[in-house]
Amino acid sequence: MDLNYSVEEQAFRAEVREFLAQKLPKEMSDAIRVGRELGKEGHDQWHAILNEQGWLAPNWPKEFGGCEWNAVQRHIFEEECCRANAPRIVPFGLSMLAPVLQKFGSKQQQDHYLPRILSGEDWWCQGYSEPGAGSDLASLKTRAVREGDHYVVNGQKTWTTLGQYANWIFCLVRTDPEAKQQSGISFLLIDMDTPGIEVRPIILLDGTHEVNEVWFTDVKVPVENLVGEENKGWTYAKYLLTHERTNIAGVGFSQAGLEAVKRMARSQMHRGRPLIENSHFAARVARAEIDLMAMSTTNLRIISRAASGQAPGVESSMLKVKGTEIRQEINDLARRAAGAYAMPFVSEALEGGNEPDMGPEGAAAAAPQYFNYRKLSIFGGSNEIQKNIIAKVKLGGGA
Amino acid sequence: MNFELTEERQMLQDSLRRFLRDNQDALRASTRLGNADNTLGFDAEIWGKLAELGVIGALFSEEDGGFAGEGFDLTTVFEELGRAGAVEPLLDTAILGGGLIAALGSDAQKALVEQVIGGELHLALAHGEPNSRYDLTQVETTATVEGDSILLSGRKAVAVNAEAADFLIISARESGAAGDEDGISLFLVPRDSAGVTLRGYGLLAGGRAAEVDLETLRLTQADRLGAAGAAYPALKRAITRAEVALAAETLGAMEAATELTREYLLTRQQFGRPIGSFQALQHRMATLLIELEQARSAVINAAGHLDASPTEQALHISAARNLIGRAGRLVAEESIQLHGGIAMTEEYELAHIAKRIVMADHRFGDTDTQLERFLDQSAA
DSSP: OOOSOOHHHHHHHHHHHHHHHHHSOHHHHHHHHTTOOOHHHHHHHHHHHHHHHTOSOTTSOGGGTOOOOOHHHHHHHHHHHHHTTOOOOOHIIIIIIHHHHHHHSOHHHHHHHHHHHHHTSOOEEEEOOBTTBSSSGGGOOOEEEEETTEEEEEEEEOOOTTTTTOSEEEEEEESOTTSOGGGGEEEEEEETTSTTEEEEEEOBTTSOOOEEEEEEEEEEEEGGGEESSTTOHHHHHHHHHHHHTTTTTOHHHHHHHHHHHHHHHHHSEETTEEGGGOHHHHHHHHHHHHHHHHHHHHHHHHHHHHHTTOOOOHHHHHHHHHHHHHHHHHHHHHHHHTGGGGSEEOHHHHTTOSOOOSSSTTHHHHHHHHHHGGGGGTSSSOHHHHHHHHHHHHHSSOO | OOOSOOHHHHHHHHHHHHHHHHTHHHHHHTTSTTOTTOSSSSOHHHHHHHHHTTTTGGGSOTTTTSSOOSHHHHHHHHHHHHHHTOOOOIIIIIIIIIHHHHHHOOHHHHHHHHHHHTTOOOEEEEOOOTTTTTOTTOOOOEEEEETTEEEEEEEEEEEETTTTOSEEEEEEESSSOTTOSTTEEEEEEETTOTTEEEEEEEETTSSEEEEEEEEEEEEEGGGEESSTTBOHHHHHHHHHHHHHHHHHHHHHHHHHHHHHHHHHHHHOEETTEEGGGSHHHHHHHHHHHHHHHHHHHHHHHHHHTTTSOHHHHHHHHHHHHHHHHHHHHHHHHHHHHHHOGGGGBTTSHHHHHHHHHHHGGGSSOOHHHHHHHHHHHHHO
């Protein structure tokens, strides 16, 4: 047992910290710190800064232009980015589609799409869930019928995050309606400009537009946009989901969130004293912090095992459940800390307008974020599905 | 012991429930986020009909011009408002505003209560301040007597219904220091007075509020409600009544959330069967139903002790709001989780109901503050 990072790892952390101090624009970290939305332009800007540094693709092999960092390095990078209030990198192209293309895509697909992901030329979104296929993803119904040199796609996807910015979508489609559910699914790359595609916004309960419905009516997709083999899409989708779960614990986000809660509680007064001195509130913060300290080590234990080549099994489900519970608890604390100032809904304050926050810093975003982050335990395989996986492995039935 | 509603209250409940159900679409339209056309924050037509139905009058005693006004009248009305997700400001205009004028007002001022009951007048209490959090005595806004005038200056925070209000009831300190009960006065001020600046905004859970800046607001002795520096007991009383109402409103919203969730579990199909057939989800639904009954009892305790001794009353009201704070959060979060993504959308009614439940904890003292008040009383 040694709880210390190695000399090399510490040097790496210092290098990352120095880069963030130099290159992360202050207006960007200020916005992230108080929970403001970045918009497409902001995301593109940060994407370009990381690309210039060569740090945009921590998990990609070097042959494709990635960093090929090990799991501990990636953890350090993510932790430092959160600590500095850097924007989150939109994961759909970089950490979800890219690993699939690198493993299952054709040489032609790799040469064409991967550089465009790095350059920011393509913004990818994910076409997985459907109105009738949520937790039960394999029941998806969007149909792709082969007609000569193209597929004709009909159906509807939903919860498509930031689909309004995307020019490409990777989709799971049903190519064999006769086969057993998982066996008849294929993985298609679709240009969003193709006739027959319509993107409709879904407004979430905090007033944000981050997800969409995507409708397909007789959309013609060239057969060369099929990834791997027809009817093998479920295998690729499962591979993608394991990558979706790499930073699933969100330790860095929780640490940054807890700091924000403490900042707010120092500035909010309760019965004439700073709220942070109130024993009831302080106890809530302490409980979250204790959970997070243990979580952070659980995360590192699993990461080190992954760094030594062992694939994480049920541990990633455990990290997802506990990690999201802690993040949601911290969002709850932020909302509490804001007091009556959690009540206003001032959308300009959240969208980067000039209106100053009312109440303490971060108060305007506290309650909207509390509600928005209920999604954490719903998406990426709901926490109930994760518990099913854990139970299945530990109580029988195999995985 | 008798836990049945009286015949009058049963009739009130039935007619209000029917009315709110019949007007569901209009009620919902005014609760949506970013509804920029609606600067009132609620539906004026529905407000008028609520007055016609006698709903506002039910919140006042006969002595004050109403016909009921007891704890269980408040809970009967507010439970229905909560169930329907209504954002009409009965709490602000009637319980707080009307209640304070009825308690402290001169005969001339009291004439306004009749207009409130008739649905012709709106009121708002501007009491909380940026540094007061949930403490009623942290009043830093000052009222200074200058000859025949009284000058008010300070800043009031999150004054709900302020923009729609014809009159604001503004608290200010005439003597003592922030944290003292003595020295707090209330003033009845036309909202459009010179020296009053409102910065309005929508609320996440529906309705509207404003920051109220008071800069050399010049008033006279006749604008004061009650005696100088002696408003605290009435203020406390009005807010206590508002807390009982809010607890009942949250209970109603919890009932609605639980019912929507139950229906969804029975209809939503995944893995070839209704998701309500999975035992893991059945148990969680059962927990919500258990907590809902606990919440109902807590509201009954609070309403039944509204006129008890100060200690008994404070114990039961802080107990109810603490329990509802905990159970409400559970019901809101679990209802969303059991639904999945659909409950995250602004279009689906549960989203609004869940916000009503959770954000109620941010008025007059959250779960922790209520626990603190409970401990203060049980130690006393």
